Amino acid sequence: GRQRLLAAYGIVNENFQKLFFQLFGGGKAYLKFTDESDPLEAGLDIFASPPGKKLQNLSLLSGGEQALTALSLLFAVFLSNPAPICVLDEVDAPLDDTNVDRFCSLVEEMSKTLSTKFLIITHHRMTMARVNRLFGVTMPEQGVSQLVSVDLEKAVQLKENE
Amino acid sequence: GRQRLLAAYGIVNENFQKLFFQLFGGGKAYLKFTDESDPLEAGLDIFASPPGKKLQNLSLLSGGEQALTALSLLFAVFLSNPAPICVLDEVDAPLDDTNVDRFCSLVEEMSKTLSTKFLIITHHRMTMARVNRLFGVTMPEQGVSQLVSVDLEKAVQLKENE
Amino acid sequence: IKFNKLKLKGFKSFVEPTEVVIEQGLTGIVGPNGCGKSNLVEAFRFVMGELSPKQMRGSELDDVIFNGTSDRPAWDIAEVTIDLDNKDRKAPGLFNQSDEIEVTRRIWRGEGSEYRVNGKEVRLKDVQLLFADAATGARSTSMVSQGRVGAIIAAKPEQRRTLLEEAA
Amino acid sequence: IKFNKLKLKGFKSFVEPTEVVIEQGLTGIVGPNGCGKSNLVEAFRFVMGELSPKQMRGSELDDVIFNGTSDRPAWDIAEVTIDLDNKDRKAPGLFNQSDEIEVTRRIWRGEGSEYRVNGKEVRLKDVQLLFADAATGARSTSMVSQGRVGAIIAAKPEQRRTLLEEAA
Ligand SMILES: Nc1ncnc2c1ncn2[C@@H]1O[C@H](COP(=O)(O)OP(=O)(O)OP(=O)(O)O)[C@@H](O)[C@H]1O
Ligand SMILES: Nc1ncnc2c1ncn2[C@@H]1O[C@H](COP(=O)(O)OP(=O)(O)OP(=O)(O)O)[C@@H](O)[C@H]1O
Ligand SMILES: [Mg+2]
Numbered sequence: 001g002r003q004r005l006l007a008a009y010g011i012v013n014e015n016f017q018k019l020f021f022q023l024f025g026g027g028k029a030y031l032k033f034t035d036e037s038d039p040l041e042a043g044l045d046i047f048a049s050p051p052g053k054k055l056q057n058l059s060l061l062s063g064g065e066q067a068l069t070a071l072s073l074l075f076a077v078f079l080s081n082p083a084p085i086c087v088l089d090e091v092d093a094p095l096d097d098t099n100v101d102r103f104c105s106l107v108e109e110m111s112k113t114l115s116t117k118f119l120i121i122t123h124h125r126m127t128m129a130r131v132n133r134l135f136g137v138t139m140p141e142q143g144v145s146q147l148v149s150v151d152l153e154k155a156v157q158l159k160e161n162e
Numbered sequence: 163g164r165q166r167l168l169a170a171y172g173i174v175n176e177n178f179q180k181l182f183f184q185l186f187g188g189g190k191a192y193l194k195f196t197d198e199s200d201p202l203e204a205g206l207d208i209f210a211s212p213p214g215k216k217l218q219n220l221s222l223l224s225g226g227e228q229a230l231t232a233l234s235l236l237f238a239v240f241l242s243n244p245a246p247i248c249v250l251d252e253v254d255a256p257l258d259d260t261n262v263d264r265f266c267s268l269v270e271e272m273s274k275t276l277s278t279k280f281l282i283i284t285h286h287r288m289t290m291a292r293v294n295r296l297f298g299v300t301m302p303e304q305g306v307s308q309l310v311s312v313d314l315e316k317a318v319q320l321k322e323n324e
Numbered sequence: 325i326k327f328n329k330l331k332l333k334g335f336k337s338f339v340e341p342t343e344v345v346i347e348q349g350l351t352g353i354v355g356p357n358g359c360g361k362s363n364l365v366e367a368f369r370f371v372m373g374e375l376s377p378k379q380m381r382g383s384e385l386d387d388v389i390f391n392g393t394s395d396r397p398a399w400d401i402a403e404v405t406i407d408l409d410n411k412d413r414k415a416p417g418l419f420n421q422s423d424e425i426e427v428t429r430r431i432w433r434g435e436g437s438e439y440r441v442n443g444k445e446v447r448l449k450d451v452q453l454l455f456a457d458a459a460t461g462a463r464s465t466s467m468v469s470q471g472r473v474g475a476i477i478a479a480k481p482e483q484r485r486t487l488l489e490e491a492a
Numbered sequence: 493i494k495f496n497k498l499k500l501k502g503f504k505s506f507v508e509p510t511e512v513v514i515e516q517g518l519t520g521i522v523g524p525n526g527c528g529k530s531n532l533v534e535a536f537r538f539v540m541g542e543l544s545p546k547q548m549r550g551s552e553l554d555d556v557i558f559n560g561t562s563d564r565p566a567w568d569i570a571e572v573t574i575d576l577d578n579k580d581r582k583a584p585g586l587f588n589q590s591d592e593i594e595v596t597r598r599i600w601r602g603e604g605s606e607y608r609v610n611g612k613e614v615r616l617k618d619v620q621l622l623f624a625d626a627a628t629g630a631r632s633t634s635m636v637s638q639g640r641v642g643a644i645i646a647a648k649p650e651q652r653r654t655l656l657e658e659a660a
């Protein structure tokens with residue numbers, strides 16, 4: 001049990017550092033057991049320093065920095081055992097455009113390398129512009145959902161004119 | 163103590179219903195004590211039905227619907243004793259464009275009626291287009307913040323071209 | 325195993341039979357607040373064998389069944405199906421006999437759920453095994469629900485360790 | 493009472509003296525993730541008498557003092573000032589002698605805070621009273637920090653009742 005957890009920690013921590021660097025365009029981050037002598041019962045702390053900033057506990061980072069760091073951890077675990085599908089519900093909500101751009105590049109790359117199909121729910125214009133196709137969910141009848149195919153070019157156009 | 167809490171409940175609940183209707187463009191919502199006989203110790207439940215939908219506990223609503231409902235409650239308390247200043251940090255994050263538009267109209271109206279000055283932190287293009295002036299916060303030197311005045315027209319333009 | 329389609333009817337706001345074709349690369353899903361996007365994510369977790377109503381924003385499992393509108397009566401059954409491609413024949417032995425694997429879960433109001441693979445009734449355990457074998461499942465990191473990133477940030481260090489246990 | 497200006501130096505990432513002029517109507521504040529926008533909100537709560545470091549994302553109050561970068565050493569003092577307009581002379585008696593009221597809070601590393609109104613040292617209690625009288629304050633609904641809407645959604649019913657207590 002303990003061996004497997006430490007082995008998983010090794011892989012996930014390594015993925016985490018690489019993904020953090022890729023999503024932030026630099027910087028470093030790592031995971032650390034709160035009690036090294038008893039990992040099976042310990043907690044997991046997250047330390048991160050975005051590019052040019054001091055290393056701090058996750059709790060001291062900005063809202064967007066925290067979200068991007070937590071996403072790096074989720075993907076780090078995902079990469080240790082990748083699935084043929086990955087569904088992401090509004091994970092880009094607190095991110096600015098520069099971070100959304102790097103997030104999109106990462107999922108594009110994961111999709112190509114792993115052949116994983118991504119379903120990405122978003123309100124972000126930039127993400128809508130980076131996907132291969134768009135589905136729109138609407139409620140033409142109150143309380144009843146309907147799925148429609150959306151023309152990618154037209155969707156970004158409509159949004160731009162708001 | 164109990165009298166004052168019940169009086170406050172009356173005012174806040176009334177504000178809450180009006181603000182919910184205004185932010186959602188319809189629908190109804192109300193607050194209810196979990197234990198009517200002991201309000202000083204009871205909890206406060208929130209029930210809401212966005213336009214055309216069934217009345218439900220807050221927990222069953224969508225992410226954006228929950229945020230807009232919680233915001234209605236915050237403003238309902240604010241209106242019971244309005245301050246000359248109100249600072250809002252990314253409260254529009256999970257909202258779609260239609261809801262952001264109604265949110266902006268509400269704060270515009272509150273600003274005029276109460277003479278309250280609003281400071282609104284946002285990543286939303288539409289909110290940026292609705293404020294009277296913009297400050298940008300940047301870090302030209304790593305880890306050191308700087309405040310700059312931003313030309314409203316230019317800012318929306320820059321964002322549109324991304 | 326590849327995921328080809330999600331089909332649902334009577335599931336939350338998707339009362340009408342709906343098909344989501346899942347193609348290569350990145351597929352975006354957009355729409356106004358409350359239109360049903362997160363309900364699609366919950367449909368995936370439901371058919372993968374999610375047993376906790378709280379994980380699908382309900383207080384009981386029956387809360388996923390279409391509960392009616394002012395113009396339509398409630399339904400008494402919800403059904404979600406995933407169409408899988410098994411041409412590489414890597415599925416667990418029990419299901420490895422065909423190129424296509426169709427996993428369906430139905431829930432009847434007040435009566436519980438039933439699981440079928442290619443029409444034949446199976447146990448919940450078999451469905452969970454099938455998806456676990458494909459490195460996915462209701463609680464896996466391949467299903468990132470709307471509150472999950474925030475939950476990791478807010479989690480106590482002990483709760484975060486369980487993420488590692490998924491990878492172990 | 494009207495709010496005219498927020499001034500800060502040595503406060504978190506705002507090491508250099510910075511002035512935020514607060515004008516009528518709606519003022520937007522924009523910028524990339526991590527550039528300092530939320531730090532401005534915390535500056536307001538700090539000068540209004542916030543005593544809990546956790547409410548400002550720190551583990552101790554000294555965490556609000558600029559802690560240095562690779563090119564600059566840390567500071568040992570943080571200072572935030574609010575310029576108030578009191579032309580309508582509605583301030584509490586103690587401070588109602590002037591058209592302008594300047595409230596300053598300084599914190600020295602390892603030594604605690606000091607509060608001044610128009611240069612004269614006052615107690616924390618006086619500062620909290622002044623802002624409470626203007627229907628505002630570090631914990632009021634006029635200061636909506638980044639996590640607050642989410643906290644209300646996630647709150648237990650008992651925690652939500654405390655919102656009502658602010659209005660009472
Ligand atoms: N059993 C049910 N029957 C009918 N409608 C339901 C049922 N359960 C939930 N709904 C409705 O589904 C809607 C929620 O949809 P969902 O959470 O998927 O929205 P969303 O598109 O993700 O929105 P957001 O962008 O705000 O996150 C709610 O309006 C709710 O009333
Ligand atoms: N005492 C301190 N000294 C120097 N820098 C600090 C200090 N405390 C926090 N910071 C820095 O301030 C930054 C956080 O800024 P803030 O939370 O205001 O960002 P933000 O603009 O609100 O971002 P977001 O859009 O992601 O919410 C962090 O990068 C953090 O490193
Ligand atoms: Mg949603």
Ligand SMILES: [Mg+2]
Pocket residue numbers: 062063064529530531638
């Ligand atoms: Mg912030």
